[in-house]
Structures are given as C-alpha cells and as structure tokens.
Amino acid sequence: MLSPQAHGTHHPHAPTGVQRKAAILVTGAGGEMGHGLLTMLRAHAEVAGDDAPAIVAMDIRELAPEIRECCDHTYVGDICDRAMLERLLAMYEIGEVYHLAALLSTRGEFAPETAHHVNVGGTINMLHLAAEQARTHGRTVKFFFPSSIAAYGMASVAAKRAAGTVGEDEHLDPHTMYGCNKLEGEHLGRYYEFHYRKLAKDRTERPIDFRSIRFPGIISAETVPSGGTSDYGPEMIHAAAAGKPYRCFVRPDSRIPFMTMPEAIDAIVRLMAAPKASLSRSTYNVASFSPSAADFAALVQSTFPGAEISFEPDAGRQSIIDSWPESCDDSAARRDWGWSPSHTLETAFREYLVPRIRERYA
Ligand SMILES: NC(=O)c1ccc[n+]([C@@H]2O[C@H](COP(=O)([O-])OP(=O)(O)OC[C@H]3O[C@@H](n4cnc5c(N)ncnc54)[C@H](O)[C@@H]3O)[C@@H](O)[C@H]2O)c1
Numbered sequence: 166m167l168s169p170q171a172h173g174t175h176h177p178h179a180p181t182g183v184q185r186k187a188a189i190l191v192t193g194a195g196g197e198m199g200h201g202l203l204t205m206l207r208a209h210a211e212v213a214g215d216d217a218p219a220i221v222a223m224d225i226r227e228l229a230p231e232i233r234e235c236c237d238h239t240y241v242g243d244i245c246d247r248a249m250l251e252r253l254l255a256m257y258e259i260g261e262v263y264h265l266a267a268l269l270s271t272r273g274e275f276a277p278e279t280a281h282h283v284n285v286g287g288t289i290n291m292l293h294l295a296a297e298q299a300r301t302h303g304r305t306v307k308f309f310f311p312s313s314i315a316a317y318g319m320a321s322v323a324a325k326r327a328a329g330t331v332g333e334d335e336h337l338d339p340h341t342m343y344g345c346n347k348l349e350g351e352h353l354g355r356y357y358e359f360h361y362r363k364l365a366k367d368r369t370e371r372p373i374d375f376r377s378i379r380f381p382g383i384i385s386a387e388t389v390p391s392g393g394t395s396d397y398g399p400e401m402i403h404a405a406a407a408g409k410p411y412r413c414f415v416r417p418d419s420r421i422p423f424m425t426m427p428e429a430i431d432a433i434v435r436l437m438a439a440p441k442a443s444l445s446r447s448t449y450n451v452a453s454f455s456p457s458a459a460d461f462a463a464l465v466q467s468t469f470p471g472a473e474i475s476f477e478p479d480a481g482r483q484s485i486i487d488s489w490p491e492s493c494d495d496s497a498a499r500r501d502w503g504w505s506p507s508h509t510l511e512t513a514f515r516e517y518l519v520p521r522i523r524e525r526y527a
Contacts (some may be wrong), residue, residue, distance in 0.1 A: 167239075167319050169191045169238065169239070169240055169433070171333060173332070173497075174464055176198055176235050180449050180499070182259070182321060184258075185255075185256060185257050185258040186218075186219050186256075186258065187218040187219065187257075187260055188218050188219040188220070188221045188237075188238075188258065188259050188260070189206060189218050189219070189220055189221065189259070189260065189261045189262075189263070190221050190222075190223070190253065190257070190259045190261070190262045190263070190265050191203060191206070191220070191221070191222045191223070191262075191263045191265060192223055192224070192244050192262070192263070192265055192266040192287075192291060193224055193264070193265035193266030193267060194222035194223060194224045194228060194232060194236070194239070194265065194297065194300045195227075195228045196224070196230070196265060196266075197330050197383065197385050197387075197388045197426065198265050198311065198426070198429065198430075199222070199224070199232065199265050200231075200232060200385070200388055200425045200426075201385065201387070201427065201429070201430040202221065202263060202265070202430055202433065203222060203232055203235040203236060204235055204379050205434060206220050206235065207220065207234075207235035207236075207301045207431050209486065210240075213458075218236050218260060218261075219236065219237040219238060219257070220235065220236045220238075221236065221237065221238045221239070221240070221253070221257055222235075222236040222238075222239045223238070223239065223240040223241070223242050223253075223266075224241065224242075224266065225241065225242065225243050225244075225266070228241075228350040229505070230322035230453060238306035239394075239493070240253070241373060243287075243312075243428050244264075244283065244287035244288075244290055244291060245282060245283060245286055245287050245290065245317075246413045247290055247446065248297045250290055250291070250294045251355040252319050253281070253294070253366045253481070254294055254297060254298060254318060255402070256378075257395060258301075258302050259262070259294070259298045259306060259436070260298075260304065260306060260366055261306065261307040261308075261309070262295050262306060262307070262309065263290060263292050263309045264288060264291045264309065264311075265311055265347075266281065266283070267284050267311075267343075268280040268284060268343070269288075269343060269391075269393045269394075270313075270315050270341050270343040270392070270393055270394040270485060271342060271392050271393060271394050271396075271485075272392040273342045273343040273484065274341055274343070274485070276415060277342035280325070280342045280343055281342060281345075282341065282345060282504035284342075284346035284347070285346050285349050285350065285353075286349065288346075288349075288350045288353060289353060291308075292308065292342070292353055292354065292357040292373065292375075292425075293357075295308050295357070295372070295373045296357055296361055296369070296372040296373055297359070298401035299369055299372035299448075300369050300372060301483055302368070303308070303370060304388070305338075305373060305374045306372065306373050306374070307373070307374045307376065307437060307438055307439065308357075308373045308374065308375045308376070308377055309374070309377070309433060309436075310350055310375065310377040311378060311380055311433075311495065312347045312351050312377045312379040312448055313343070313344065313347045313379060313380055313382070314379055314381050314382075314421065314422065314487075314489050314490060315339055315341055315343050315344035315347055315367060315380060315424070315457075315489065316337060316339055316347045316351065316378070316379055317331060317336045317338075317339065317344070317488070317489055318336060318337070318338035318339045318340045318344065318488045319488050319489070319490060320338075325487060325488070325489075325490060325491060326491070327488060329413065329492060330490075330492040330493065330494050331492070331493055331494060332376045332490075332494045333379070333446065333448060333450050333494070333497065335448065336490065338489040339484055340484070340485060341394075341488075344426055344488075345361070346475070347348040347379075350377070351377055351447065351448045354373070354377055354447060354448075355370065355375060357373050357375060357385075357472060358373050358374065358375040358447070358482070359371065360370055363499060371416070373488045374441060375447050376437060376442060376444070376447065376499075377437050377447055377448040377449070378429075378433065378436060378448070378449055378450075378451055379448060379449065379450050379461050379493070380424070380429055380432075380450065380451065381395070381421065381422035381423050381451070381453070381455075381493065382395025382396075382398055382399075382421055382423040382424075382427070383395075383423070383424055383426050383429045384398055384399040384402070384423055384424070384426065384502075384513065384518065384519035385400075385518055386425075386427035386517060386518050386523065386525065387426070387450065387525070388428070389436065393464070394482055394489075395421060395423065395472055395486075396415055396460075397413050397415055397419075398423055398456075398458075398461050399412060401461055401462060401465050401474060402461075402465055402514075402518055402522060403522065403526075404472075404527070405465045405466075405468070405469040405472035405474070406469060406522040406523060407526050408472075408526075410474075410475070411472075411473065411474050411479045412476075413458055413474060413476045413477070413478075414477065414479040414482045415456065415458050415461065415478055415479075415483050415486050416476060416479060416483060417457060417458050417459035417462065417476050418457055418458070418459065419457060419458045419483070419486045420456065420457045420458075420491040421426070421455065421486055421489045421490070421491060422449065422452050422453065422455045422457055422490070422492055422493055423453065423454060423455070423456065423510075424452075424453035424454070424506065424508070424513075425507075425508055425517050426476070426506060426511050427505050427507070428451075428453055428506055429451075432498070432504055433450045435502050435503055435504060436450055436498075436502050436504075438502075439448070439501065439502035439503075443502060444502065445497060445499050445501055446497060447501075449495070449497055449498040449501070450493040450494055450495045450497070450498060451493070451495050451497040451498050451504055451506075452492065452493045452494070452506065453506035453507075453508055453513075454458060454506070454508065454509050454510040454513065455491055455492045456510045458468075460510060461510075462474045462476075464510065464514055466509070468514060468519055473522070498519035
C-alpha cells in the first residue's frame with residue numbers, strides 16, 4: 166500500500182493524461198543517511214529554482230517533520246511492495262534514484278532471510294523500477310546504491326592485519342547476510358546497467374547509470390545510529406555527550422575505517438555529478454580515517470572528561486568487525502571523481518562532532 170504522509174502537497178493518484186512530474190526518488194529517507202542527503206538535495210533544488218525536479222521520499226516509517234520539509238512529496242511504503250512502486254512509476258518521471266533503504270548488519274544477522282528479502286528483493290524492485298522508467302521516458306535513470314565495507318570478508322584477524330589497505334576487487338567473501346546482500350546489490354546494478362534482458366528483442370541499452378560507493382562506518386552528529394555493527398564509534402560519542410556510561414561491544418584494538426556523514430554526502434554528490442566518461446568502475450571505495458576503538462575512547466574521554474567507557478566484547482559482533490578491513494584503497498575514487506576526505510579523526514571530533522553533539526545534548 167502507498168500512503169502519502171499527511172502534510173504539504175501530495176497527489177497519490179496522478180490524473181490520467183497529465184504529464185508526469187520529473188522527480189528524484191529517495192528510499193529509506195528516514196534513516197541517518199537520508200537525513201543528510203535530503204538536506205543537501207533540498208539545498209540544490211533551491212539553487213535550481215523552478216527547473217528542479219520534485220524531491221520524492223519514501224520510507225517504511227513515518228518521516229520526521231524536518232525530513233518532510235526537505236521533500237515535495239513523501240510516502241510511507243515498503244520497497245518490497247511492487248504494487249506500491251508501480252503507483253510511483255505512474256505518478257512521476259523519475260530521473261534519479263537514491264536507494265538507501267536497507268536492513269543493516271546487526272539486525273540482518275538476527276533475521277538473515279528477512280534481510281535478504283529487503284536488501285536484495287527490494288533492490289531488484291528499485292532497479293526494475295528505474296529500468297522501466299528509462300524505457301517509458303527514453304532517458305537513462307541515474308541510480309545511486311550505498312554499498313558497504315561489509316562486502317569484504319577477511320578470514321581472520323591475522324589475515325586482516327596482513328592485508329592492511331584493500332582494493333575494491335579483493336577479499337570479497339562477506340561473513341554477514343548484509344555483506345552478501347550489498348555485494349549482490351553491486352552486481353545487480355552492474356547487470357541492470359550493462360546486461361539487463363540480454364536476449365530480449367526490444368531491450369533498452371543501458372537503461373540505468375549505476376553508481377555505488379562502499380562506505381565505511383559513518384558517524385553523524387545529528388542522529389543516533391541503530392542496527393549497524395560500526396555503531397560503537399558513534400554510540401560512544403553520543404553516550405558521552407548525553408552523560409551516559411557506554412559498554413563497547415568490541416575489543417580496544419578493533420580497527421575499521423570511518424568517515425563523517427558530511428563526508429559521505431559529499432562523496433555521493435561528487436560521484437553522481439561526475440561525467441560518465443571519467444568513471445572506470447561501478448563501485449568505489451572511499452576512505453577517511455581508521456581509528457581503533459581505543460583511539461575513539463581516548464578522544465571521547467579527553468573531550469568529555471568523566472565519560473565512562475568500558476569494553477565488553479560481544480563475540481558475534483566482534484567477529485563481524487574482525488572480518489572487515491582496517492583500511493580501504495580509495496585511489497580510484499580520487500582519480501576518477503576527485504574524492505578527497507575532509508577530516509582526520511581529530512578534526513572530525515574538533516570541527517564537526519563535538520560542537521554539534523554538545524548543542525544537541527545541551
Ligand atoms: N550508516 C552507515 O554507517 C552505513 C555504512 C555503509 C553503508 N550504509 C548504507 O547506507 C544506507 C542508509 O543507511 P542508514 O545509516 O541511513 O541506515 P538507517 O537504518 O538509519 O536507514 C535505513 C532506512 O531504511 C528504511 N527501511 C528499511 N526497510 C525498508 C523497507 N522495506 N521499505 C522502505 N524503507 C525501509 C528504514 O525505516 C530506515 O529509515 C543503507 O543502505 C546502508 O546499508 C550505511
């Protein structure tokens with residue numbers, strides 16, 4: 166079922182014979198990344214003025230008022246519901262899709278088949294919708310897919326340490342359903358762009374322009390994370406700012422890459438704006454800083470004196486973190502579309518996280 170949210174301007178039934186409105190569609194808009202992305206899309210739309218496509222957002226949950234304000238139309242719906250997606254197809258001429266909706270790594274490991282249903286089934290639905298859009302309006306649909314370092318799988322801690330910085334095409338043996346799903350999403354995007362309906366007589370060549378980033382753990386000052394295995398970093402900071410003790414679920418020596426949410430949004434904007442001819446691959450690593458959990462704790466404690474942080478590793482979640490690389494090679498992103506991180510761990514704390522988080526919990 167497709168339910169428009171009770172606010173602003175929305176028209177659940179497009180009048181027949183009326184031209185469909187050009188639109189950008191964001192799924193999973195109510196999540197951490199949706200928050201940052203929609204703020205940025207709204208800012209771009211303000212600059213473009215009347216020529217800007219409508220911003221259409223959907224999520225399985227009601228969207229918060231501050232997210233709704235960034236959108237022209239919002240809907241509560243499930244990406245697994247094909248009938249709902251057909252309705253969207255009938256209402257809008259979608260030129261760009263930002264497919265953020267997913268069940269994250271920790272939740273996914275409690276219900277792997279459900280994660281597969283949402284993360285792969287929902288992604289196929291969105292890719293199909295994009296390909297159908299391209300067929301009906303005759304223009305390629307740009308499709309952004311946020312992949313994850315969960316697509317990697319290191320055999321052991323020793324193998325992880327020995328591997329050091331990993332490239333996009335190595336160690337792709339994910340240990341989690343979420344990681345398997347992300348890797349499959351990358352492959353499906355490539356398939357829909359280059360090979361979709363290979364044998365059909367009436368096939369559309371390259372209906373979509375698929376672009377994907379394998380993100381590290383992302384830290385946002387605006388939202389408290391939930392359901393990701395990299396959440397110990399941001400959780401530690403938010404707990405300290407709120408004056409709450411924090412029990413870290415991984416060992417102090419655990420090391421994976423992180424970045425701030427503004428860096429993640431900047432990466433999406435840059436990749437989506439890059440000329441196609443400059444792209445040498447569909448999926449890119451991006452990297453910023455790679456602290457250990459102990460580095461995080463030390464910085465949190467020096468920033469919030471008295472912060473109580475203890476380490477009580479959970480064997481299962483630890484094994485997931487141990488399977489993710491400690492650093493990713495982002496040279497292709499730097500070369501092809503000018504990616505460059507804005508922060509070290511220290512500047513991320515000093516310039517972005519601490520001022521905003523202090524304000525949030527003041
Ligand atoms: N946050 C990170 O550290 C990180 C790192 C790497 C990749 N990613 C990817 O970025 C994307 C966004 O992540 P996030 O941190 O915003 O996650 P999030 O969990 O905060 O947001 C995901 C959103 O998807 C929605 N959703 C879930 N199932 C849905 C369904 N069936 N239909 C419609 N909506 C549904 C949820 O309600 C939620 O609002 C995800 O694809 C995630 O895998 C995130």
